[in-house]
Amino acid sequence: DAKTTQPTSMDCAEGRAANLPCNHSTISGNEYVYWYRQIHSQGPQYIIHGLKNNETNEMASLIITEDRKSSTLILPHATLRDTAVYYCIVTGANNLFFGTGTRLTVIP
């Protein structure tokens, strides 16, 4: 699976959009981009995934660049409950490689 690069930490003001970047320059054609998040002491929570088109669901939007070498997860109106570690994963296999993710802190 292709490796990903994410910032170690980010802050976001409550009510503002949180934009979490991810670089995956070695992604191959059949690999998807997945995002999970993990709130302290809980299991990872699936957020969204995509192949090459932008995706939106009730939790977030995923913007994938045309060359697929990077993506951005957007939480449109961050709340305090969105404080978590966010993992960007590129996978074409049966297991997920999580890395260390981005610790997002939503500030009141």
Added chain:
Amino acid sequence: DTGVSQDPRHKITKRGQNVTFRCDPISEHNRLYWYRQTLGQGPEFLTYFQNEAQLEKSRLLSDRFSAERPKGSFSTLEIQRTEQGDSAMYLCASSLGFSGSTDTQYFGPGTRLTVL
């Protein structure tokens, strides 16, 4: 709540003891995965099952670890002769089992193991 349940949620044991964890996946899911997460790190893959068949094992799964899924439903993960280095969160996930990379995994709450 994803529908994946794990039991127990917490386990404290003494070094050298055996422990067993249970995972109940979402009912129609054919695949079941085990991961381990140590403090400050992301989850690491251990093994996965397609129905009752164990199809892949990580090199992290030492000889002291064994996983089973006897009837293709729930799974158990046993650690024999526990060591302090086994202290971690053990996570279970399940998925429908589509081939390819659109097979989304849903995680349970985990079992936190502390080895004294």
